[in-house]
Amino acid sequence: MPWIVMAFAMSHLLCFHLRRLIHTTPSTSVEISGSLMVLIQRTTTYAWNVHDGCCTDAELQELQDHQKDNRVTHKPSLLAFLAYTLYFPAILVGPAFPYDAYASLVDDSLFETPRPRKLKLKGRRRAGYRRMVFGLFFLAIYAVWGGSADMSRLIDPAWQRNHTILRRILFVQKAGVITRFKYYAVWSISEGACIISGLGFNGYNAANGRTRWDRVRNIDVLSVELAQNIKELLDAWNMNTNIWLKTCVYLRITSRGEKPGFASTLFTFLTSAFWHGLPLGYYLTFVFGGFLQALGKMVRRNVRPFFIATDKQGEQIEQGKHLKYLYDVLSIITTQTLINFAVIPFLLLDWRDSVRGWNSVCWYGVVVVACAFAYFKGFGGVGRLQSRLQKQQRDDTLNDLLFDATPTSELRDRVGLDEELLTRDVDEMIQKLLSNGSLASREAADQIKDMSSDGKAITKAAVKDAVEGNRSGSGSEI
Known part of the structure; x- marks a missing residue:
C-alpha cells in the first residue's frame, strides 16, 4: 500500500511538473508545485508510518529506532489527517515531519517529557524569533549580493572572455555560498513558525536542563559550510527532506537482511531529482551527488586512517593532531569545491546550459571524481591502501x-x-x-x-x- 500511495502522489506531482515544463514557468515563480512537494512528503510519510504500525513482531525487529518511534497504530479521523497534511506554518517550504509529532502536539503529550529539574517550559517565543532573525539576516545578504552570484554568468560568452578559468572557478565558490543563503532564509523562518506553534519542542538538554526547540530543524549552517564530506553536508542540508528520502525510499528499496549499497543511494538521488522537477539539470546534479557520496565513503575508509594517530586505547594522540587538522582542512575545501560544482546544473536547469556551465570551468569536478574512481576501482587503489x-x-x-x-x-x-x-x-x-x-x-x-x-x-x-x-x-x- 505505501508504494501505491507513493506512485499516485508522484504521478500527481508529475502533472504539475509537466505543466511547468510546457509553459516554461521560471523557477523563481511561486505556484502550487512547491506546496504539493511538501504534501507528498507528509502523505507518503504517513503511509509508511501506518505500514510500520501494522508490522508483526518479527518485522518490527528489522525496523530502525526512528521507524519504530513514528509508527501509527491507531488511524486518525479524516479531519485530523487533513489538519496534519495542511499544517499551516510549514505548508509552503516544509519542514516534513511524521504524523506522530503532530498528533502529540495536538493532545499535549509532546510536552510530557520528563524534566531534569523542576523547570518551567519556556523559551518558545525566544527560539522562534531567533530563527526568524537568522532567516531575515540570510535573506538580507542574498538580497544585496545575490545578483552578483548568478550562475548564468558562466554561460555568457562575453563574461567568459573577461575571466580566466581560475576566476571562473572562484566565482563558482562565491556563487554557491551566496545562493545557499536564500535556502537558509526560508527554512529558518519556517522553522521559527513551527517553534512558535509548539511543534519544535524536543525535550530538555540533559546537561543544563534548558528547553530544546530543534525537533523540526531543517538546516545546520555551520555543519553545511564546514562539512568534511558530502554525507555530512547532506545530513545538515534540508534535514527533514533527507529523513523523508531515507525512511520512505532508501531503506525501503533494500531487501531484508541486506545493507543499502550504491544502487540504493543512486535510486534515492534520482527520486529526489524527480521530486524536484523534470529539467535535466536536476538529474545531472543528483546523479553526480550520488557519485560524490560514494567517493566520500571510499576516501574516509581508505585514506583518512593514515592521517589519524591513535594510542593503544584508540584515542587520538597529541603528536598526530596536526595531520588530522590537515586532513580536516583539505576535506572541507574539497567538499565545498565539489558541491559548488555539482549545483551548477541545479541552478541552470536546462541541459545545454548545464553542460555549457560545467564546460566553462573545464569540468573540474567530473575530472576529480573520474580520476579518483579510476584509482580506487580501476587501478587497485583500495587494495593497495588497505594493504x-x-x-x-x-x-x-x-x-x-x-x-x-x-x-x-x-x-x-x-x-x-x-x-x-x-x-x-x-x-x-x-x-x-x-x-x-x-x-x-x-x-x-x-x-x-x-x-x-x-x-x-x-x-x-x-x-x-x-x-x-x-x-x-x-x-x-x-
Whole structure:
C-alpha cells in the first residue's frame, strides 16, 4: 500500500511538473508545485508510518529506532489527517515531519517529557524569533549580493572572455555560498513558525536542563559550510527532506537482511531529482551527488586512517593532531569545491546550459571524481591502501607487543590479528628485535629462530615471554 500511495502522489506531482515544463514557468515563480512537494512528503510519510504500525513482531525487529518511534497504530479521523497534511506554518517550504509529532502536539503529550529539574517550559517565543532573525539576516545578504552570484554568468560568452578559468572557478565558490543563503532564509523562518506553534519542542538538554526547540530543524549552517564530506553536508542540508528520502525510499528499496549499497543511494538521488522537477539539470546534479557520496565513503575508509594517530586505547594522540587538522582542512575545501560544482546544473536547469556551465570551468569536478574512481576501482587503489594500512597496524601492534606491557589479548582484539603468527610475521618480529639493538632483544631473536627451526608454533604470547625472560635476565643492559 505505501508504494501505491507513493506512485499516485508522484504521478500527481508529475502533472504539475509537466505543466511547468510546457509553459516554461521560471523557477523563481511561486505556484502550487512547491506546496504539493511538501504534501507528498507528509502523505507518503504517513503511509509508511501506518505500514510500520501494522508490522508483526518479527518485522518490527528489522525496523530502525526512528521507524519504530513514528509508527501509527491507531488511524486518525479524516479531519485530523487533513489538519496534519495542511499544517499551516510549514505548508509552503516544509519542514516534513511524521504524523506522530503532530498528533502529540495536538493532545499535549509532546510536552510530557520528563524534566531534569523542576523547570518551567519556556523559551518558545525566544527560539522562534531567533530563527526568524537568522532567516531575515540570510535573506538580507542574498538580497544585496545575490545578483552578483548568478550562475548564468558562466554561460555568457562575453563574461567568459573577461575571466580566466581560475576566476571562473572562484566565482563558482562565491556563487554557491551566496545562493545557499536564500535556502537558509526560508527554512529558518519556517522553522521559527513551527517553534512558535509548539511543534519544535524536543525535550530538555540533559546537561543544563534548558528547553530544546530543534525537533523540526531543517538546516545546520555551520555543519553545511564546514562539512568534511558530502554525507555530512547532506545530513545538515534540508534535514527533514533527507529523513523523508531515507525512511520512505532508501531503506525501503533494500531487501531484508541486506545493507543499502550504491544502487540504493543512486535510486534515492534520482527520486529526489524527480521530486524536484523534470529539467535535466536536476538529474545531472543528483546523479553526480550520488557519485560524490560514494567517493566520500571510499576516501574516509581508505585514506583518512593514515592521517589519524591513535594510542593503544584508540584515542587520538597529541603528536598526530596536526595531520588530522590537515586532513580536516583539505576535506572541507574539497567538499565545498565539489558541491559548488555539482549545483551548477541545479541552478541552470536546462541541459545545454548545464553542460555549457560545467564546460566553462573545464569540468573540474567530473575530472576529480573520474580520476579518483579510476584509482580506487580501476587501478587497485583500495587494495593497495588497505594493504598499507594493515601493514601499518601490524607494525604498531608488533612494537606494542614486543616493547610494551599491554596484554597480548587486548592487542589481538584491537587490531583483529589471529593467535597463530604467519611466517612473514615471525620474520618481521625477528627483524624488529634485531633492530632494537638491546641484548635482550638479540637473545630473544635467537630463541625465536630456534623455535621456528624446530617447527614449533610461534604465538605472540611465546614471543612476549621470550622478550620478557631475556629482559629480566639482562637487567640494566636493556
